[in-house]
Amino acid sequence: MSIEVRQICKQFGSFTAVDDVxxxxxxxxxxxxxxxxxxxKTTLLRMIAGLESPDSGTILLNxxxxxxxxxxxxxxxxxxxxxxxxxxxxxxxxxxxxxxxRPRKLRLSKAxxxxxxxxxxxxxxxxxxxxHYPNQLSGGQRQRVALARALVVEPSLLLLDEPFGALDAKxxxxxxxxxxxxxxxxxxxxxxxxxxxxxALEVADRVAIMNQGRLEQVGTxxxxxxxxxxxxxxxxxxxxxxxxxxxxxGRVRIGALDIELPENASGENGPALGYAxxxxxxxxxxxxxxxxxxxxxxxxxxxxxxVKLELQRSxxxxxxxxxxxxxxxxELDLKLGEVVFVAPRNLRVFAEDYAI
Amino acid sequence: MNSPARQVLVRGNEPTFVRWILISIALLFLSVFLVLPxxxxxxxxxxxxxxxxxxxxxxxxxxxxxxxxLLASGIAVTLNLLxxxxxxxxxxxxxxxxxxxxxxxxxxxxxxxxxxxxxxxVLLFGLHGWFGNWLDDHNVRILFAVPGVVLAxxxxxxxxxxxxxxxxxxxxxxxxxxxxxxLGASPWRIFFSVTLPNIRWSLLYGVILCSAxxxxxxxxxxxxxxxxxxETNTLPLHVEILYNEYNFAAAFSVASLLSLLxxxxxxxxxxxxxxxxxxxxxx
Numbered sequence: 001m002s003i004e005v006r007q008i009c010k011q012f013g014s015f016t017a018v019d020d021v022x023x024x025x026x027x028x029x030x031x032x033x034x035x036x037x038x039x040x041k042t043t044l045l046r047m048i049a050g051l052e053s054p055d056s057g058t059i060l061l062n063x064x065x066x067x068x069x070x071x072x073x074x075x076x077x078x079x080x081x082x083x084x085x086x087x088x089x090x091x092x093x094x095x096x097x098x099x100x101x102r103p104r105k106l107r108l109s110k111a112x113x114x115x116x117x118x119x120x121x122x123x124x125x126x127x128x129x130x131x132h133y134p135n136q137l138s139g140g141q142r143q144r145v146a147l148a149r150a151l152v153v154e155p156s157l158l159l160l161d162e163p164f165g166a167l168d169a170k171x172x173x174x175x176x177x178x179x180x181x182x183x184x185x186x187x188x189x190x191x192x193x194x195x196x197x198x199x200a201l202e203v204a205d206r207v208a209i210m211n212q213g214r215l216e217q218v219g220t221x222x223x224x225x226x227x228x229x230x231x232x233x234x235x236x237x238x239x240x241x242x243x244x245x246x247x248x249x250g251r252v253r254i255g256a257l258d259i260e261l262p263e264n265a266s267g268e269n270g271p272a273l274g275y276a277x278x279x280x281x282x283x284x285x286x287x288x289x290x291x292x293x294x295x296x297x298x299x300x301x302x303x304x305x306x307v308k309l310e311l312q313r314s315x316x317x318x319x320x321x322x323x324x325x326x327x328x329x330x331e332l333d334l335k336l337g338e339v340v341f342v343a344p345r346n347l348r349v350f351a352e353d354y355a356i
Numbered sequence: 357m358n359s360p361a362r363q364v365l366v367r368g369n370e371p372t373f374v375r376w377i378l379i380s381i382a383l384l385f386l387s388v389f390l391v392l393p394x395x396x397x398x399x400x401x402x403x404x405x406x407x408x409x410x411x412x413x414x415x416x417x418x419x420x421x422x423x424x425x426l427l428a429s430g431i432a433v434t435l436n437l438l439x440x441x442x443x444x445x446x447x448x449x450x451x452x453x454x455x456x457x458x459x460x461x462x463x464x465x466x467x468x469x470x471x472x473x474x475x476x477x478v479l480l481f482g483l484h485g486w487f488g489n490w491l492d493d494h495n496v497r498i499l500f501a502v503p504g505v506v507l508a509x510x511x512x513x514x515x516x517x518x519x520x521x522x523x524x525x526x527x528x529x530x531x532x533x534x535x536x537x538x539l540g541a542s543p544w545r546i547f548f549s550v551t552l553p554n555i556r557w558s559l560l561y562g563v564i565l566c567s568a569x570x571x572x573x574x575x576x577x578x579x580x581x582x583x584x585x586x587e588t589n590t591l592p593l594h595v596e597i598l599y600n601e602y603n604f605a606a607a608f609s610v611a612s613l614l615s616l617l618x619x620x621x622x623x624x625x626x627x628x629x630x631x632x633x634x635x636x637x638x639x
Binding site for chain 2 (some may be wrong): 049050051071072076077078079083084086087088096097101123149152153322
């Protein structure tokens, strides 16, 4: 089944939660809704499920207008952030619930329900826990029960609201890889909400980045990471160094640095913001004129294969981060307090219209 | 933990004799004002022996008072249970205009004196009241009859279930219900399978408080009942009549029933509190 959201808007009082968002999710696709808290991603998800109704716009499920349909009629599976398991029911009863509430004509026999639930509990590797109550399970186990409960009714689409948000870092990583494998197995159109860019980029087929109710960019993880549509997306997808400068007749001037305007930038003259990732910083002892920025090494964090440097610009005093491989670091033989020259590779330049 | 304010609260800081004095005062106070009166009720009730005790309770007027009390409180508890559920549901699940007003109104019966509550019904249904003439013309008797007693009981016990449920349901997440909704459950099914099991202890607690109050109500019922023996007397009213007739043994015998009821309520309340405490864990 496919999902199409067209020009959806939702207000809560005077707060605009979702502002003119259009998005398509193809059959069998896993899409991440990524954004900071309050960006409207959960509201959008709840509107797709029918738990919230949009003020305007259309929601198409399988090319059929479902904007006004009840949640039950949409045949969605929904996994809540805090699992929302029925706390007075056993794990078995939790998973069986969706089958038991069907109208009598469509209901499976008792034996079929038992088989089906056992099959789902097998899928999430919790067969042994069918007689337990939710509060006897760990967070990761509860989340898997929630997933089994959502999947047992064979929904045509799966929605997950911050599915790993309440788990600790290690379980989180395991569970998201597991979710990816599960999705490859059952292949059902899925949308999951997250504020964790790493999670979104690792798990999803496509990532939709939201900010202040608006959709900023949609694309494959590679696309959005390599070609961010604007400063917000670039900033949100990872650590970043910010350079304030000016665009002047096809060149960018940042402090002493004066380089050609990269192709990706719109070339209007005026103030501009340049961005470069920490691993895109060239560090050297000497430099050609106007090709680098002078900075002092303030800190060296050298655990693991990547050495992280914190540098202070000599001209503006702002801090920069740089990452380089241990080999390169050894080659340069950098010392704390040393003055070096920093040049961003692959600088992204955006006109200064985003306040971050 | 180490702030000065917290230190004061840490147990065992006071000298032993201070602790003993405080405990003794508390126990003494409790004995004089609670245990002694309760014990005296039972002592007086059996002062003339078992025979008199059983006879006073088997007296037709006493039995009729028991019946009326059970009837009035049965109706009052049932209706207030339904109302309390609906009010708590509406208040905790929806936002609407006048919500705060509704919450305050629910508390009204607790704020006004029971006698005034009774007088409200006299004002409404009495012969010179707003609906008095109409009722008289149609031969409907509310005041000084069973309906009046029932109405007064309902009014006075109105807030108990709702007040217990509202804060409890407001504190609960609605995610479980939404989960059931998405899985295709009907509203009735959601209520009986998801909501009710989660609020059952809180609900039962409210019901117990409500029944205790309903059976013990004196003021409001006294105003509207008319004290007709064997007809509109509830247990508390019956006790009063016997007492005024200097029939102490009988008065205390009937009163011991009410006291027993109070003790049962207390135990039930305690059990539920413990049960609810254990079951309060989150899913």
